[in-house]
Amino acid sequence: MNLDELLEQNGCKFATVAMVDTNGALRGQMVSRRSLAGILRHGMGMAPVTLALDPTDKVLTVPGITDDSADFHDDPLIVDPATVRRIPWARPGHDLMFLSNYGGATAQICPRALLSRVLARAAGAGFHPKYGLELEYTLFDETPESAAAKGYRNLRTATLHPSHDLVLYQALQSEWYQAVADMAEPLRIDLAKMHEEIGGGFMEACIAAGEGLEPADQLVLLKTFLRALALRQGKTVTYMPRWSEQADSQSIHLHMSLKDADGTPVFWDAAEPHGISRTFRHFIGGLQRHLADLTLVFLPTVNAYRRFAPGTFAPPGLTWGYENRTTALRVVGHDPGSLRVENRLPGSDTNPYLTVAATLAAGIAGILDEIEPEAPVLGNGYGQPPARDFHRQMPEAIAAFRASAFARDWLGDAFVTTFAAARESQFDQFRAQVPDVELMRYFDLG
Structure with a gap:
């Protein structure tokens, strides 16, 4: 069955286009079937800042992406049609999901695209x-x-x-x-x-x-x-x-x-x-x-x-x-x-x-x-x-x-530079906090 036949059989009205961020979490958007047709041909825009977020959306400092030089532009997400799945619990017509990865310059720091290159x-x-x-x-x-x-x-x-x-x-x-x-x-x-x-x-x-x-x-x-x-x-x-x-x-x-x-x-x-x-x-x-x-x-x-x-x-x-x-x-x-x-x-x-x-x-x-x-x-x-x-x-x-x-x-240079910077930013954010265990040990008698 080709993709058009699948969409027709499913009665697709909306589908989810998802990508995987640096933390391994799925992020994406629900798009109409009309929009999906263009996205499958040309990709879907998403800002590379998505790869500079911790799980609760704390923004990490990454050169060129979240620092003073960043313009927060979109790069295309390239959909992989072979990855189509159905989301459990969603009713037909709203349950299809496709995985994607970044194209453009952001492909250099996109985890799924990186694995493709190593393979x-x-x-x-x-x-x-x-x-x-x-x-x-x-x-x-x-x-x-x-x-x-x-x-x-x-x-x-x-x-x-x-x-x-x-x-x-x-x-x-x-x-x-x-x-x-x-x-x-x-x-x-x-x-x-x-x-x-x-x-x-x-x-x-x-x-x-x-x-x-x-x-x-x-x-x-x-x-x-x-x-x-x-x-x-x-x-x-x-x-x-x-x-x-x-x-x-x-x-x-x-x-x-x-x-x-x-x-x-x-x-x-x-x-x-x-x-x-x-x-x-x-x-x-x-x-x-x-x-x-x-x-x-x-x-x-x-x-x-x-x-x-x-x-x-x-x-x-x-x-x-x-x-x-x-x-x-x-x-x-x-x-x-x-x-x-x-x-x-x-x-x-x-x-x-x-x-x-x-x-x-x-x-x-x-x-x-x-x-x-x-x-x-x-x-x-x-x-x-x-x-x-x-x-x-x-x-x-x-x-x-x-x-x-x-x-x-x-x-790749781009991935090493950005991943190291993001992890260093995470570490610095935690280093600025005072853990409860330190208060319990040192507040009164330390």
């Missing part, structure tokens, strides 16, 4: 990734209003106790799981599995492995509409990497393998231990060498660095191991079709397009430069000092990203 560069080197994504989140029996009224403390989670894979809680919450599955169908989200995680209300939903932009598109949609589903039920979810001192850390895990131009998996070699080919070793070597420079992509918010407090189940460094969850890079799988690496560094608030692009870039660079990895970790990685580490403080991560020749080569 094309990898394909030019003869490699095509297959990847899936796991999203961790916490579900609360709270509305946004009730959570705010409590100062986001002493919140009621959807389940009381830590309950990893506990069928009791999955059965208790069967209506939620079923609603998520029903929601995913019209959105064309290929859910592979869902389960309880290691905290009260802590859950995980996994996107099945796919190719191109599709799995990243799906995770963006999942994050947006999981939150919408919760709000419709009088609940709320958070993707904060660390939402309380008592909660464990929340992350997005990226599973990735590579095929060559003929579709043959290149990570597998039956003659090598665990089937890990020379190409796969070099991919891991590239991750170990370059992920430190890219820390800011994987840990893009002030809160993201709280995920690595002592006692949390977060990566101890840029280590790797076979079937070892105490490393940042976990090799998993047992045959050509399943062998892959899991990047466990990204927090749950990362932008999926940027996470995939940065991981793929580092790995491909490792193959091209034939980078050998450090020795794999055997046993518990938390008790072994890592040979390589990521940046543990946001200012260090900003400085490293800004100075990285590798990041500028693969992600």
Whole structure:
């Protein structure tokens, strides 16, 4: 069925044209069918300042976009017709949605356009990734209003106790799981599995492995509409990497393998231990060498660095191991079709397009430069000092990203400059605040 036939069959009156901002949030507009026809041909204008907003629309200082030189012009959003979906709960005629990304100069800093460029560069080197994504989140029996009224403390989670894979809680919450599955169908989200995680209300939903932009598109949609589903039920979810001192850390895990131009998996070699080919070793070597420079992509918010407090189940460094969850890079799988690496560094608030692009870039660079990895970790990685580490403080991560020749080569000068500036602006805004914990400790006797 072509697009005109789809619009006619749907009785389309209005459709949503959406793009993904730097934070990974969907933003867009509802347009009439008459307007959609022109937008599909010529694009839809939207100001690049959209990429300089924090989630609550705090404007971040970005050179050329929000500083004194900015004119707040529009650049075109280029619609991808293949991404058409149906919005759950909307009636036919009003339920179609299309994803888009910036064209024009703003394409250089647009996350979806950036991933497209990295995928094309990898394909030019003869490699095509297959990847899936796991999203961790916490579900609360709270509305946004009730959570705010409590100062986001002493919140009621959807389940009381830590309950990893506990069928009791999955059965208790069967209506939620079923609603998520029903929601995913019209959105064309290929859910592979869902389960309880290691905290009260802590859950995980996994996107099945796919190719191109599709799995990243799906995770963006999942994050947006999981939150919408919760709000419709009088609940709320958070993707904060660390939402309380008592909660464990929340992350997005990226599973990735590579095929060559003929579709043959290149990570597998039956003659090598665990089937890990020379190409796969070099991919891991590239991750170990370059992920430190890219820390800011994987840990893009002030809160993201709280995920690595002592006692949390977060990566101890840029280590790797076979079937070892105490490393940042976990090799998993047992045959050509399943062998892959899991990047466990990204927090749950990362932008999926940027996470995939940065991981793929580092790995491909490792193959091209034939980078050998450090020795794999055997046993518990938390008790072994890592040979390589990521940046543990946001200012260090900003400085490293800004100075990285590798990041500028693969992600582009414009993106590195603007993303580093936006994250620095976010950090400075938080640095100007006085946290409650400082008042409690120092006000009377400090």
